[in-house]
Amino acid sequence: MRCVYAEDIEASLCNALQAASHTHPPDFVQALKAAHACETQPAARQALLQLLVNSKLSARARRPVCQDTGVVHVYARLGMDLRIRHAGAGPTPSLQAIADRAVARAYTEPANPLRASMISDPLGLRRNTGDNTPAVLHVELAEGDGLSLTVAAKGGGGDAKARYAMLRPSDSVADWVVSQLPGMGAGWCPPGVLGLGVGGTPEQAMMLAKRALFSPIDMPALRRRGPADATERLRLQVYERVNALGIGAQGLGGDTTVLDVKVLAAPSHAALLPVALLPNCAATRYVSFDMPADGPASFPAPDPALWHGIPDALPPEAGGTPVNLDTLDGREVAGWRAGQTLRLSGKLLTGRDAAHQRLAALLERGEPLPVDLRGRTLYYVGPVDPVAGEAVGPAGPTTSARMDKFLPRLLAETGLLATIGKAERSEQAVAAIARHGAAYLSAVGGAAYLVSRAITAARVVAFADLGMEAIYEFEVRDMPVTVAIDARGGVAHKVFRLHDGAR
Template identity: 60%
Template sequence: MRTLEQEALQDSIAHALQFISHHHPSDFVRALRRAWEAETHAPARAALAQLLINSRLASEGRRPLCQDTGVVQVFLRVGMGLHFSRRDGQPLQGLQALVNQAVHQAYGDPTNPLRASMVQDPLGLRTNTGDNTPAVVFCEFTEGDELEVLVVAKGGGGDVKARFATLNPSDSVADWVLSQIPGMGAGWCPPGVIGVGIGGSPEQAMLMAKQALFTPIDIDELKARGASHAVEALRLDLHGRINQLGIGVQGLGGQHTVLDVKVAAAPCHAATIPVALVPNCAATRYVRFKLDSPQPKVFEPAPRALWAGIPEHFAAPEALRVDLDQLDPAQVRQWRTGQTLLLSGRVLTARDAAHKRLVDLIAAGLPLPVDLRGRAIYYVGPVEAVGAEAVGPAGPTTATRMDKFVDTLLAATGLLVMIGKAERGAAAIQAIKRHGAAYLAAVGGAAYLLSKAIVSARVVAFDDLGMEAIHEFQLQDFPVTVAVDSQGHTIHWFAAPAA
């Protein structure tokens, strides 16, 4: 029987969470690079370049890849012969409590604070827990005395796009998966990996789909040798057909929506085929390790050669430079979908909670705390700044969550521009067209790179909302793509077009 101190496990999980906050898995970086080298569609290629630069900068700066630093999910395989002890002599903790303490420790690290996104009372006040606890913990007891740990920081944009169905035995799993992809939109920040779980029970299928994501990308090797069984054949089929849809990087079009498709299968009832689909985003973050010594696990970063040839700055010589402080409707009317802009000047931030307060004030006939006429709003909840940073990593959040507020704000305030990620719905596109506004897409998963273009930041309203408060950022060459222009044309072909 082997004995392991719980403190070593707790510290290892905390170290892992810090490490994955700023380090992509090496296979993911290599897959991004292959996609970047092969991509021919200009907006998608530019987005891939930003993701690779962000990956390099985050690794070097040890700051988060994405402002959504994830829901912590820990998968433990505990050997039945392993015995836990406590160095401090206190009673043993349950695994949930131990992992929660590791999350508290990691997310509150003053050298690299991570954003707390978890809320309690989900149907009531939805109060932020303040330290990103609780974690989601899965434990499997196995033979032997080893401890295997998989630590994941899973962004909300991927999990919110998860899908499940119970198919008939005669139905095509591939056709069902393919039918779901356009409806998932781009809020999961492609390119990423799609996990598919087939069989078992509903909850087992969902768990298999998620766990399948956390294995090395090997689709090119599979293509080279060919499928040897049905699961591998399905992977190849789905990988090719999904990329042929042309959704592309960030939904901007092109050839690379998925970098790999992972499939896991289990026995199931003769009358059913449970099928689950879970995507992993461009901020893929996980690490797997065995804890086989009394010391906490140390995680070594990949050699810098992994990013060889990747520049430190995003260059877009063809981009149109825009001064947000001199913005007017005539200028906005000149923009066209697919165009790259570099924004400088002042922008306000607002997410879900701030939007709700603004429209409630409008409905009550009360003054707003900020003047939105002729201004731009950026949908973002930044990470806390450290050192000389103006703001921590500050990438866009999914724009569709703000769709229901668009018409009210455009009509009542004179707001001119919105910045976020992914597509807009039909009603929002119609409102943008009706009011002569525009929607600009920033790259989801490039949060640290984007924060470098924010030269100052201050809270100007709703400071009680924390990261969801309204900030005013001063931008310098902040890269975006025109996603919906003032005529109602959208670059996201899978979104509802203007009538």
């Protein structure tokens, strides 16, 4: 009987999570390069370039491609003839315990700390677990003595856009999928891959959709040879029809919204057609491997030639209007137009969900705020902790719509001038921005390490107990953004605005 040590499994999972945090799968980089080469829309082309530069720099620095380093999913295919042993004293830990130990090690690694996003007691105190545990573990028992593992770090932006429907057998799956994309908005940071689960039971369909994402991109080859069966026909139909919507990179309009469409199917009841949809974002992170015969698995870095032709920084021709945040006023903001690119320098504040709740409570009680927002710009971000030499760790934008219910009051009562985040805003937020002559700027989701290189200084100025959700003051130099909503209410995003409360 083959034996594998629990300690080797733990080390392998830890190594895989560290590698996935900073290095994209090679097929994903190649697909991004191809999308950038054929993109015809300037805003989307600029976003794709930022994603590629970020991918190159993150892999080189071994720092996360995105600040949301995800919920860890571990898929184990365990042979019935394999025995897992413990090298130390005491009983052999469960696979769940092994996975949790690996997550804790990977997310607290001093050389590359990852952001802990998992909270316990979701209906109560919602306390962060501190080390991103527990892992989400799925185990399949199989013949033989092998152990195959897939480790994925799934960010909140992708899972938040999950869709499920119970269709009739005569309904078109492609029609349903295409109908979902505009309402999903850009919070999943396109371009990415769509996973579809078809058939089975409701919970099986959702599992199939997620597992479908963990296979190499091969859409170019499929398009060249043509479909061989109904599954491949569905993949092609959805790919072509979704890209024809023109949503594009980051939802700013463009030729490529999805890089591939993956489908897994299972037998189902004759009267039912369960369908689930899950996207993989521009921070695609997964590793699949077989446990070696001896010792832990290792994950060597890809050949640097993978990023050949990608610059080490945004080139001067990427351009953008320079903006001094320290002297910014309403008159300058009024001159911006939706779709315009800017390069921000100076001081800005940060704040996301928890900080906004506290600010709102203070305003409700008529108490002073701990920071003066008048004339300031507020960035929706929860950064990764820095390592030596960094002002702050990877610090990409979070989904702005979560802050929409707070925005009208902040604009009306604090003199806040502009906000920065990712994806579209609700009708309520758009109206408030126009009413107060403010602006909303979009940074590229999935380009967090690139953004962090524009941050030259960072300090906590309020709510330090909130950790990554504290209010920071960043000093930035040439931070690239796009005007997503201008002071007149003009909107750059090519996706449906969210209706109030529908987020």
